Amino acid sequence: MTTIKIFLVIFVSGLISCDNITRMKFDKSGWNSKNDIVYDYRENMLLDLIENHKVTGLKYSDLIDLLGPPDSKDSVSISYQISIDYGTIDPVAGKDFILRYNKDSIIESFKVNEWNN
Secondary structure, three states, X not given: OHHHHHHHHHHHHHHHHOOOOOOOOOOHHHHOOEEOOEEOOHHHHHHHHHHXXXXXXXXXXXXXXXXXXOOEXXXXXXXXXXXXXXXXXXXEEEEEEEEEEOOOOEEEEEEEEEEEO
């Protein structure tokens, strides 16, 4: 029974770690590097940004200093496009990094939103 549990842990860990993303350390210039309409390295840097750079608790201005200008903004959140898949013409899937801030312009939370049309 223990052997089965160990095998399952190894198998599930392998599945979780399987992705086609080459991970990179976050840096602002790479984060903002853009090829036409697609960001070159955001997908590769996102995990390092989340794990090693404390974005919650930052002032809005400090976040902008860290990441650069957002792709979209409203009264309570800002968003950075991570990836987008254009089918033949229109976007069919994508991933966004969304950060919510409070009335004092302090980042309270973030989420990664994956979407499909």
